[in-house]
């Protein structure tokens with residue numbers, strides 16, 4: 001079973017700026033963490049990052065046919081994108097929403113997520129460990 005791990009805009013800059021908010025791990029570190037976690041859970045992962053909303057929508061559509069779960073940090077599109085919500089609503093498997101930072105301790109515009117109403121779980125403020133937690137939760141939901 002394959003879980004899509006999708007990262008949205010600017011997350012390619014992880015580890016390069018704002019370590020006080022996002023930590024020191026790079027996107028490559030996150031992807032390694034996801035591969036190792038998934039392997040321990042008996043899952044495969046497909047890790048993708050894009051700065052473009054439509055590309056994220058396209059990967060969610062692909063997951064409808066070749067994925068069984070989605071772990072998504074949509075970055076700033078979390079707070080703006082009905083298109084990503086609509087795509088996730090067309091996906092049948094478990095969806096876990098991740099935010100590295102605690103968005104609720106930050107600006108008010110980060111407190112609302114279009115994705116949370118569709119997500120089966122939301123993990124915020126746990127740093128990049130949130131991705132591993134998200135994969136564990138997807139594995140649990142896939143087994144139940």
Ligand code: CA2
Nearest residue numbers: 010011013014017075076099100101110
């Ligand atoms: O906390 C998160 O994971 C966010 O999804 C990150 C988004 C932000 O817009 C959301 O409100 C919360 C931004 C990602 C930007 O990532 C950077 C990493 C390093 C340097 C600059 C940006």
